[in-house]
Amino acid sequence: STLPAVAEELLREIKKAFQETSHVPDDMLLGLKFIFGPAAVPALDLVDQHSVTRVRSPSGRTLYQVLGSSGKLYTCYSSCHFCTCPAFGFSVLQKSESLLCKHILAVYLSQAMGACQELAVSEEQLTNILLAEEEDEG
Amino acid sequence: LCRGGLAERLCRLQNRERSAISFWRHQCISDDKIPSDKSGVLIVKILEIFEECTIQVAICQQLEQSPVTLSPEDALINAEEPILKVLFTRETAAHLKSRPQDVIHIYPPWQKLLLQNADVPVIMNTYFSQKVLLSEHSEAREKTYGPTKMLIRKNIISLAQTFRLDDLDDNLRQESSDNQVVCAPQTHNTRDSKRHPLALSAVNDSLLEMVESQGAVGWRDVQVRVVIQRVYCLPAREGYRSHTQGNKPLCTAPVTNSDPPNVRLCLLVQDAYGMFSEVQLQSLSSTDDIEQYCRRWEGKPCCLAGMKILQRTTRGRALGLFSLIDSLWPPVVPVKVPGQSQDSEMMTTNLPPPSFCYILTVQSGEIHVEVDEEEQISNLYQPPAVHGLKEILRINGCNERCSFWAQVLYQRLQTKHNVPIDQREMLLFVTDSSLQNVAHGIPKVVAVSVTASCVLSMETIEALSHGSHLFFKDVLWGNGRIICVERTVLLLQKPLLCSAAGADLSELTGPVRLDELDSTTQASSVCALRGTVVGVNESTAFSWPTCNRCGNGKLEVCPQDRELLYCNQCSEVVTTPVLKMQLEVFLSCPSRSQSTVKVKLLQRTISSLLMSSASEDGTYEMQSVLGKEVGLLNCYVHSVTSHPNCISLEEIVL
Numbered sequence: 001s002t003l004p005a006v007a008e009e010l011l012r013e014i015k016k017a018f019q020e021t022s023h024v025p026d027d028m029l030l031g032l033k034f035i036f037g038p039a040a041v042p043a044l045d046l047v048d049q050h051s052v053t054r055v056r057s058p059s060g061r062t063l064y065q066v067l068g069s070s071g072k073l074y075t076c077y078s079s080c081h082f083c084t085c086p087a088f089g090f091s092v093l094q095k096s097e098s099l100l101c102k103h104i105l106a107v108y109l110s111q112a113m114g115a116c117q118e119l120a121v122s123e124e125q126l127t128n129i130l131l132a133e134e135e136d137e138g
Numbered sequence: 139l140c141r142g143g144l145a146e147r148l149c150r151l152q153n154r155e156r157s158a159i160s161f162w163r164h165q166c167i168s169d170d171k172i173p174s175d176k177s178g179v180l181i182v183k184i185l186e187i188f189e190e191c192t193i194q195v196a197i198c199q200q201l202e203q204s205p206v207t208l209s210p211e212d213a214l215i216n217a218e219e220p221i222l223k224v225l226f227t228r229e230t231a232a233h234l235k236s237r238p239q240d241v242i243h244i245y246p247p248w249q250k251l252l253l254q255n256a257d258v259p260v261i262m263n264t265y266f267s268q269k270v271l272l273s274e275h276s277e278a279r280e281k282t283y284g285p286t287k288m289l290i291r292k293n294i295i296s297l298a299q300t301f302r303l304d305d306l307d308d309n310l311r312q313e314s315s316d317n318q319v320v321c322a323p324q325t326h327n328t329r330d331s332k333r334h335p336l337a338l339s340a341v342n343d344s345l346l347e348m349v350e351s352q353g354a355v356g357w358r359d360v361q362v363r364v365v366i367q368r369v370y371c372l373p374a375r376e377g378y379r380s381h382t383q384g385n386k387p388l389c390t391a392p393v394t395n396s397d398p399p400n401v402r403l404c405l406l407v408q409d410a411y412g413m414f415s416e417v418q419l420q421s422l423s424s425t426d427d428i429e430q431y432c433r434r435w436e437g438k439p440c441c442l443a444g445m446k447i448l449q450r451t452t453r454g455r456a457l458g459l460f461s462l463i464d465s466l467w468p469p470v471v472p473v474k475v476p477g478q479s480q481d482s483e484m485m486t487t488n489l490p491p492p493s494f495c496y497i498l499t500v501q502s503g504e505i506h507v508e509v510d511e512e513e514q515i516s517n518l519y520q521p522p523a524v525h526g527l528k529e530i531l532r533i534n535g536c537n538e539r540c541s542f543w544a545q546v547l548y549q550r551l552q553t554k555h556n557v558p559i560d561q562r563e564m565l566l567f568v569t570d571s572s573l574q575n576v577a578h579g580i581p582k583v584v585a586v587s588v589t590a591s592c593v594l595s596m597e598t599i600e601a602l603s604h605g606s607h608l609f610f611k612d613v614l615w616g617n618g619r620i621i622c623v624e625r626t627v628l629l630l631q632k633p634l635l636c637s638a639a640g641a642d643l644s645e646l647t648g649p650v651r652l653d654e655l656d657s658t659t660q661a662s663s664v665c666a667l668r669g670t671v672v673g674v675n676e677s678t679a680f681s682w683p684t685c686n687r688c689g690n691g692k693l694e695v696c697p698q699d700r701e702l703l704y705c706n707q708c709s710e711v712v713t714t715p716v717l718k719m720q721l722e723v724f725l726s727c728p729s730r731s732q733s734t735v736k737v738k739l740l741q742r743t744i745s746s747l748l749m750s751s752a753s754e755d756g757t758y759e760m761q762s763v764l765g766k767e768v769g770l771l772n773c774y775v776h777s778v779t780s781h782p783n784c785i786s787l788e789e790i791v792l
Contacts, residue, residue, distance in 0.1 A: 001190055001293045001295055001296075001299075002190060002195050002223055002225075002260070002293075003190040003191060003193055003195070003225075003293075003295060004295055004299050004301070005253050005255075005256065006225070006251060006253065006260050006262070007301060008301040008302065008303075009251055009252075009253050009254065009260075010251065011301055011303055012303055013251075015303050022350075024144060026147075026151055027247075027249060027263075029144065029147060029148045029151055030148070030151055030152070030155060030249075030263060031249060031251075031262055031263065032148070033148060033151075033152055033155075034225070034227065034249075034262050034263050035193070035225075035262070037192060037227070040148060041139075041145050041148050041149055041152070042145070044143070044144040044145035044148055045139055045140065045143065045144075045145035047144060047145075048139070048140040048143030048144055048145055048146075049140060049143075050448065050449060078300075079300070080297045080298045080300060081297040081298075081299075081300060082297060092297075096191060096292070096294055096295070097191055097192050098191055098192070099191050099295060108301055108303065111303055112303055114446065
């Protein structure tokens, strides 16, 4: 497959440009729009608002929590592309129309620009976040 | 969308691009010939097409010239031509309706991306693409393929394939910074860093320069010298707290008592150019330290290093922060002018107040805030200007920060259930000598709201219930209300340095007087009243026995002797129980004669009312209290209604 490698390279270039100049050039922003489509602008908005938090437990387990625009908190996994938002379930899983939802894209962009908030929690708390998602679906 | 943010920028770029695309397409249709400008045009022949998500990937051969200009014999597939992967969006693909063997002209602006582990370059942003039809070929194709829709293979992407943004380059960069350890000491050796913290690094005095030159990633090897204007605590970001519907924010996960409160110590600092920045430091384990930090750090110079930019905020987005900055403007000493020589300084009287402010935070694990506590207070420091409450009530502005020293008379908690103790909102009734010593015209007592965002130490919360004097630093005044919000600090002791501006910082001696109940009294206030009992609310009147030893109000009947009462807490029979009563009376008050005044009385008032009224069997005749005088009582006003004209109060102890 081609698209994931392209997306990864684009994000890497954004990270490099940002580290060197604190600035993301216009053509890279347009590249984001080209590859990720309608998720690009909302994802950037989430980054502007510093909505992404990396949650880490002592054992080294991590996950991401993204505060969505509606005020809801979504969980994105670190080890694979997964997000608890409905758009992920629909566009990515069901229709295979998108690579990522806006929250996962916001996670990557926040990583690239150093805009992730950091939160250290206990093992129990991390487990509870993961289990809480299960309860919601049930 | 955030103004000035990346999302807004992309929106603008995207709109421009869309207009350009539709204009170009329109032009192609109307011109009906290949546009003459050939510079930058990519000419490709499609070999294979497949789809991934909504992107169409076309494996193509790049052609040197347009096949139109070549004879049909030359237009054979030449294996030497470079291969490209050209991506088209769904919309462009629908427009092109490409098939293998089609030739596409791709006009600029397009982008080329070289992947790390692949030889084939990728072409993106291919909005300006046009299919070039070779008349003979197209006829032939129509016959072979017919007008049927071509089936395109769709690749399903695995979710397991995540993106790795770190690469070898990052590791190399880190190594090179380690090599600079000779020039800048690392923080791993904490012993050394205490003695010569950052002595070898260059010291700068401009926050703006640091921010602009080093970027958001972090400041390595350089320090900025600033003055600490204010020290306060901020609660954790709202995102973790206030949303409790449907989702599960972190704070509802079981939090044991050993977890620190969600409070961070923050500094408002100012550099030699007058620019402000808010620095968010570590989480505090105990909010009781805030008073210590204020005393030791405010006004002192300080060196910042290893900071990370959390946010660049503006006046419109951070009203609370800017109201505090405004209270410190203009600077009390001349500030430097950027770009000019060291010696030139600007008189500050006409400088406009700042319109933006950087919020900085420490890089995780490294705390680089070196406060020189031994040094003298800086000339740039502006201590809080303390005023009497009387003056504050006369301030004309809105969202002004002000400070005062006052006695807390009464505290009313606005409790909601399930809200932890440090997130409660409350109403405090305070006074000082400027209010007490005036005869008429201004209230004797003023209400101060304390919102949940104002961080209070446990010591302060204790002191509030004891009617102590407190120093209210940087509260917000506006619309006739005094509010304690974020960045307001309540201190038990007067600050060492404050410009008193004629305010009387002495403590009140002697009894405090409240305003008397009158026609202007409103709900959620306190007042004093006197009147005559004209009725009793019999439906709410009741009494119950309490233990004379421990005050336990839940006595039980002795199983052995049903005439006696038993106290569980003392584990003994109560022979002489103390009778407690709840009584609400209706009063006629000459100061507010139009209203029905209903007061829930305190025990001691009830006792004195009923003292001479007991009948022989121990019950009380309600008739006997009618006509009795009560007052002067201090009360809290619960509610005021106009139809019927009624005011409901509760007697309180100050």
